[in-house]
Amino acid sequence: MQKEGLLIVVSGPSGAGKGTICKRLLEKNPNLGYSISATTRAPRTGEVNGVNYWFLSKEEFQKMIAEDGLLEWAEVYGNYYGTPAQKVRDSLAEGKNILLEIDTQGAALVRKKFPEGVYIYILPPSLEELKRRIIGRGTDSAESIERRLSCAREEMGCASEQYNYLVLNDEVELAVERVETIIEAEQYQIKRNLNLLQAVCGE
Numbered sequence: 494m495q496k497e498g499l500l501i502v503v504s505g506p507s508g509a510g511k512g513t514i515c516k517r518l519l520e521k522n523p524n525l526g527y528s529i530s531a532t533t534r535a536p537r538t539g540e541v542n543g544v545n546y547w548f549l550s551k552e553e554f555q556k557m558i559a560e561d562g563l564l565e566w567a568e569v570y571g572n573y574y575g576t577p578a579q580k581v582r583d584s585l586a587e588g589k590n591i592l593l594e595i596d597t598q599g600a601a602l603v604r605k606k607f608p609e610g611v612y613i614y615i616l617p618p619s620l621e622e623l624k625r626r627i628i629g630r631g632t633d634s635a636e637s638i639e640r641r642l643s644c645a646r647e648e649m650g651c652a653s654e655q656y657n658y659l660v661l662n663d664e665v666e667l668a669v670e671r672v673e674t675i676i677e678a679e680q681y682q683i684k685r686n687l688n689l690l691q692a693v694c695g696e
Contacts, residue, residue, distance in 0.1 A: 496588055496685065496686070496688065497585050497586065497588060498526075498584060498585040498586075498587065498588050498589040498590045498591060499585075499590040499591070499610070499611055499676065499679055499680065499685075500581070500585060500590075500591050500593060500603070500607050500609075500610040500611065501590060501591065501592050501593065501610070501611045501613065501676060502593045502595065502600050502603055502604075502610055502611065502612045502613065503515055503592065503593065503594045503595075503613050503615060503672070504594075504595060504596060504597050504599075504600045504612075504613070504614055504615070504648075504656070505614055505615030505616065505617075505648075505662075506617065506623060506641070506644065506645030506648050506649065507627060507641045507644075507645065508617065508623045508624075508626040508627040508630070508641065508645075509615045509616065509617045509623065509626075509645075509662055510615060510617070510626070510662040510665060510668070511594055511615040511662075512594060513665055514615060514660075514662065514665060514668050514669055514672060515527070515592055515594045517665060517666070517669045518592060518669055518672060518673070519592065521669070521673070522673070524589070524590070525590050525591075525592055526584050526589045526590065526591045526592065527591070527592050527594075528576055528577075528580065528581050528584075528591050528592065528593045529543065529544070529545075529546060529547055529577075530546055530547070530574055530575065530576055530594070530595065531546065531547040531548075531549050531554060531557065531563070531573075531574070531575050531576070531577060532546045532547070532548060532549070532554075532572060532573060532574045532575075533548075533549055533550065533551050533554050533572045533573040533574075534546075534548075534570075534572035534574075535548075536548055537632060547577070549573075551573065554566075554573045554575065555573075557575065557577070558575075561578075562577060562578060562579070563575040563576060563577060563578055564576040564577070564578040564581055564602075564603060564606065565595065565598075565599040565600075565602035565603045565606075566599070566602075567596060567598035567599050567602075569596055569598070570637070570640070574595070574596065574599065575599070576593060576595065576599065576603070581593070590676065597648050597651070597652075597655065600612060600655060600656075601655055604655065609684075611657060611658070611675065611676065611679050612655065612656040612657045612658070613656060613657070613658045613659075613660055613672060613675060614652040614655075614656040614658070614659050614660070615660055615662050615668070616649065616652075616659050616660065616661050616662065617645075617662060618661065618662070618663045620642060620645065620646065623642065623645055624638065624642055627641055627642070658675050660672055660675075
């Protein structure tokens with residue numbers, strides 16, 4: 494009997510480095526799949542449709558909502574973000590681990606459908622460092638930066654209610670190793686290996 498793959502949900506405030514961590518995880522683990530999110534926001538410099546996101550119009554996105562084609566979706570800073578559902582379900586059924594990088598609103602919706610998933614929250618070293626990283630991107634106005642920092646404070650205060658693990662991103666490679674350790678340990682949980690236990694016991 495094939496074991497179902499792990500759904501690994503990674504969240505964190507804007508600027509915490511979750512995207513960088515997910516990128517390194519995928520580079521180091523070729524057997525780890527990635528669920529590409531759909532969004533209505535405009536592409537940033539260097540982003541490619543179908544690689545970084547599926548970039549959709551609001552009309553296209555709303556059609557997917559109406560057809561129940563999304564695992565989760567949310568409106569963030571005036572734009573829609575969501576996870577196309579069927580590819581995730583198919584990959585998990587094939588035994589493949591899937592990495593899902595989404596915001597806390599989306600993670601809350603996914604958790605209702607996949608309570609057995611692995612939920613990881615990426616934490617910045619400090620709010621001061623978080624602000625420095627956001628400013629360093631050069632993509633946000635002063636008003637947007639303050640809004641993101643305010644949201645980050647609120648998110649971090651609620652992280653313990655929704656996530657299984659907290660990973661500090663003080664150094665990217667260390668943070669990546671911490672996430673890999675979590676994934677490795679989760680794969681050996683008894684509840685995920687009952688078929689193996691039964692096979693050895695001759696049941």
